[in-house]
Amino acid sequence: MLIRKAVMSDTESIYQLISEYAKEGKLLPRTYPSIYENLQSFIVAVLDNEVIGISSLTILDRNLAEVRSLAVSPAYVGKGVGKALVKQIIKETENLEITKLISLTYQVEFFSKLGFSRVDKNELPQKMWKDCINCPKLHSCDETAMFIDVLPKG
Ligand SMILES: CC(C)(COP(=O)(O)OP(=O)(O)OC[C@H]1O[C@@H](n2cnc3c(N)ncnc32)[C@H](O)[C@@H]1OP(=O)(O)O)[C@@H](O)C(=O)NCCC(=O)NCCS
Numbered sequence: 001m002l003i004r005k006a007v008m009s010d011t012e013s014i015y016q017l018i019s020e021y022a023k024e025g026k027l028l029p030r031t032y033p034s035i036y037e038n039l040q041s042f043i044v045a046v047l048d049n050e051v052i053g054i055s056s057l058t059i060l061d062r063n064l065a066e067v068r069s070l071a072v073s074p075a076y077v078g079k080g081v082g083k084a085l086v087k088q089i090i091k092e093t094e095n096l097e098i099t100k101l102i103s104l105t106y107q108v109e110f111f112s113k114l115g116f117s118r119v120d121k122n123e124l125p126q127k128m129w130k131d132c133i134n135c136p137k138l139h140s141c142d143e144t145a146m147f148i149d150v151l152p153k154g
Contacts, residue, residue: 006042013051
């Protein structure tokens with residue numbers, strides 16, 4: 001399995017994977033324009049030329065970034081793909097010299113295993129909510145906020 005930056009020809013796979021889980025309420029839906037606009041923030045896990053997992057990293061503030069759109073193809077769930085993707089996102093956060101990475105998630109155990117801890121959503125900065133305005137769950141967000149401190153390199 002290879003983890004690499006996403007390119008334009010991955011966008012169909014990214015869209016399909018997000019849409020599939022969005023239907024189950026596990027991920028926020030994303031439109032093609034939103035994927036194109038943010039393509040540079042996406043990484044993909046590839047096996048035999050097939051995209052089997054995706055994730056993106058959104059910078060929210062000088063010292064804050066968020067893991068978004070993390071998804072693994074149903075056929076490959078439970079094989080370490082999600083873990084590898086989040087580790088890569090952590091590495092990218094570190095390379096960008098950003099010290100805190102957060103996730104809004106239903107997958108508390110998964111993120112705990114990767115070193116994330118729970119944080120009160122009210123403690124998160126206002127900027128965090130800039131995209132929530134488009135979310136159907138705006139006033140009834142039931143996801144758990146989690147964070148990990150990312151050590152600077154060196
Ligand atoms: C959540 C998700 C990304 C996990 O990816 P994955 O490739 O199945 O996870 P991994 O195989 O890398 O698991 C890493 C560890 O977390 C554990 N884990 C994974 N999913 C778990 C879950 N739902 N509950 C508890 N533990 C879980 C694994 O057992 C494994 O533990 P180990 O390191 O002790 O062996 C994947 O299930 C998925 O795409 N779900 C649907 C979309 C979604 O919910 N995305 C998250 C949005 S924030």
